[in-house]
Amino acid sequence: MSQEKTTEVYIDGASRGNPGESGIGVLVIRSDGTREEIREYIGRGTNNEAEYKALIKALGHLVAEGSTEVKIHTDSQLVASQMNGLWKVKDSKLRILHSEAKKLASSLPALEIEYIPRENNAEADSLANEAIDRYFND
Numbered sequence: 001m002s003q004e005k006t007t008e009v010y011i012d013g014a015s016r017g018n019p020g021e022s023g024i025g026v027l028v029i030r031s032d033g034t035r036e037e038i039r040e041y042i043g044r045g046t047n048n049e050a051e052y053k054a055l056i057k058a059l060g061h062l063v064a065e066g067s068t069e070v071k072i073h074t075d076s077q078l079v080a081s082q083m084n085g086l087w088k089v090k091d092s093k094l095r096i097l098h099s100e101a102k103k104l105a106s107s108l109p110a111l112e113i114e115y116i117p118r119e120n121n122a123e124a125d126s127l128a129n130e131a132i133d134r135y136f137n138d
Contacts (some may be wrong), residue, residue, distance in 0.1 A: 005031050006069045011058050012124035013042075013050025013076070014134060015033035020044060023135070024054035025127025026061065041128040041135035049055035052097035053126065055083070055113075069110040088138040098113065 007011050011028040022045045026038035038061065051074065062070055074080050081087040082098055083105070091100045105111050118125070 007031060007062065007067050008069050009058050009062070009070060009072045010121055010124040011051075011054040011072060012121055012128045013047060013052070013054040014125065014128035014132060015045060015047040015050050019049075021132050021136070022047075022050040022053075023131030024050055024057055025124040025129075025131065026054055026058045027118060027123045027127065028058070028061070032079070035122075035126055036133045039131035039134070041131045046093075048076070048078055048091070048094055050128070051098065052094060053080045054124070055079055055101050056097065056104060059101060059108070063104055063107045067108065070108055071112045073114050073116045073118060075116055075118040075121040077091050080109050080113050083113045098123045 008029040012025045014024065015022040021043050024040050024042055028036040032100065038057060042050060055072065055074065056071060078087065082089050083101060087096045
């Protein structure tokens with residue numbers, strides 16, 4: 001992937017309780033420096049389900065806008081490891097979400113999914129939590 005063409009994406013899912021009220025956050029930073037924030041309340045679910053739904057939201061958005069070179073950063077070791085084929089997907093609900101994510105991922109010519117430490121994903125985490133807060137405060 002060439003640095004100057006790559007879209008950088010940070011994703012996070014948040015769940016207040018496990019399962020609990022959940023939200024997703026996606027931060028898209030395009031190669032031209034423009035940024036887009038996506039935050040969405042997704043109802044009740046587990047943290048891992050929220051992480052996968054954040055990935056699916058990001059992938060769907062990127063496919064729809066015709067992105068070609070994408071690097072996704074996630075603080076979910078489970079999502080990164082399962083999407084990169086390092087870990088098996090055992091949970092039946094996650095298997096469905098994983099399948100949907102893989103299908104979307106196959107539409108992107110160049111995709112890298114990277115696990116990052118939680119402290120390097122603060123903006124996406126904030127977006128996911130804002131989505132939950134906004135849902136209950138609006």
